[in-house]
Amino acid sequence: MKITNVRTICLKYNYKKPIMDALSTIDSRQCVIVLIDTDEKITGIGEAAYFGGPTISTKTIIEKELKPELIGEDPFKVEKIWKKLFSTSYYHGRRGLVLTCIGAIDVALWDIIGKYCHLPVYKLCGGYRDKILAYASGGYYQEGKNIQELVKEVQGYIEKGFKAIKMKVGRNKNLPLSPLEVITHNQGTISLEEDLERVRAVRKAIGKDIYLMVDANNSWTPSIAIQMGREFEKLGIYWLEEPVQTDDIRGSKRIAEALDLQIAGYESEQGLFGYRELIVRQAVDIVQPDPTWVGGFSEAKKIAHLAQAYGMLCIPHSYNSAVSVKINSHFIASISNSQMIELDRNFNPLRDELLLDPIEIDPEGYLHLSEKPGFGVELNENTLKKYAVED
Numbered sequence: 563m564k565i566t567n568v569r570t571i572c573l574k575y576n577y578k579k580p581i582m583d584a585l586s587t588i589d590s591r592q593c594v595i596v597l598i599d600t601d602e603k604i605t606g607i608g609e610a611a612y613f614g615g616p617t618i619s620t621k622t623i624i625e626k627e628l629k630p631e632l633i634g635e636d637p638f639k640v641e642k643i644w645k646k647l648f649s650t651s652y653y654h655g656r657r658g659l660v661l662t663c664i665g666a667i668d669v670a671l672w673d674i675i676g677k678y679c680h681l682p683v684y685k686l687c688g689g690y691r692d693k694i695l696a697y698a699s700g701g702y703y704q705e706g707k708n709i710q711e712l713v714k715e716v717q718g719y720i721e722k723g724f725k726a727i728k729m730k731v732g733r734n735k736n737l738p739l740s741p742l743e744v745i746t747h748n749q750g751t752i753s754l755e756e757d758l759e760r761v762r763a764v765r766k767a768i769g770k771d772i773y774l775m776v777d778a779n780n781s782w783t784p785s786i787a788i789q790m791g792r793e794f795e796k797l798g799i800y801w802l803e804e805p806v807q808t809d810d811i812r813g814s815k816r817i818a819e820a821l822d823l824q825i826a827g828y829e830s831e832q833g834l835f836g837y838r839e840l841i842v843r844q845a846v847d848i849v850q851p852d853p854t855w856v857g858g859f860s861e862a863k864k865i866a867h868l869a870q871a872y873g874m875l876c877i878p879h880s881y882n883s884a885v886s887v888k889i890n891s892h893f894i895a896s897i898s899n900s901q902m903i904e905l906d907r908n909f910n911p912l913r914d915e916l917l918l919d920p921i922e923i924d925p926e927g928y929l930h931l932s933e934k935p936g937f938g939v940e941l942n943e944n945t946l947k948k949y950a951v952e953d
């Protein structure tokens with residue numbers, strides 16, 4: 563089998579009212595879908611994680627730089643192709659958008675292999691579980707959203723069957739070293755005490771038997787994270803996510819040592835080499851490599867296995883379109899040291915309308931793996947047309 567073409571599709575949905583985490587104001591949902599065609603009439607589908615900047619940057623790297631390296635290659639030779647792409651882009655790649663693009667291609671190759679073998683990828687690559695506990699990822703900030711609305715939101719997740727919920731914390735601009743002080747699109751900020759009130763109100767509303775996690779999106783210093791972490795421990799928080807900046811490995815280690823609370827991170831780290839430092843230096847308790855972001859399904863598996871050797875859980879970030887949720891479900895189902903899948907609950911038609919067979923959870927809060935070949939992704943052509951953008 564030979565690769566004959568590589569294509570990208572950029573999609574965008576604009577929010578009428580932005581949502582916010584500790585660091586970002588999110589005014590749209592965007593994604594870049596990658597399609598790899600072969601001479602066997604099998605097309606592999608992947609996704610490159612989108613987190614800011616114009617999607618044409620991603621499209622250009624994939625179509626202008628990586629595609630010429632792929633034409634004529636055998637898609638089964640995943641390790642060889644990965645090394646070829648990584649090595650040829652080395653001097654301006656290694657991390658960042660280039661590695662994300664390599665990862666999108668790696669993912670699409672695994673989709674081709676699964677389709678060729680008539681097997682779902684998770685069974686090809688480990689087959690540890692057929693269903694995964696889903697956690698509702700929400701509790702964002704929004705202009706005018708008060709604690710009562712936040713509580714109503716999380717109660718809605720419980721009614722739908724979720725047994726685990728994650729909410730945002732950390733949008734506290736008036737703290738030392740806050741990244742918000744220089745971000746020009748910055749709107750809204752609250753105090754640490756108000757953040758604690760939000761978490762206390764959610765815990766009270768959902769009871770103590772539901773997993774509750776908090777995500778600070780890289781916004782705190784180690785000492786603030788430790789002070790907040792001590793309060794979170796009293797509330798039975800299951801993990802504190804990305805308390806400090808991704809590169810502050812010493813700071814994260816200090817937090818992990820100071821608290822019994824699990825530290826999860828860092829979705830914004832990439833590659834096996836990047837995660838090696840977090841793992842070996844024990845700066846986290848839970849690693850969160852998203853295959854569409856860290857450099858592919860292959861790279862995410864290697865990270866999960868290294869984490870396993872250190873007794874760590876691997877519970878990946880999963881936020882983008884329905885394609886990335888599918889990819890993450892196969893990743894989690896293929897490894898033994900995982901536990902849950904992140905299901906973003908913010909309104910997103912690129913998640914809910916993108917597949918012919920939309921992602922759903924059962925009444926107990928589990929997502930079931932598809933037995934369709936590859937990642938089981940069947941795109942809805944009408945949705946692609948409706949949200950397609952050039953850049």
Ligand SMILES: [Mg+2]
Pocket residue numbers: 777779803804829879
């Ligand atoms: Mg996160």
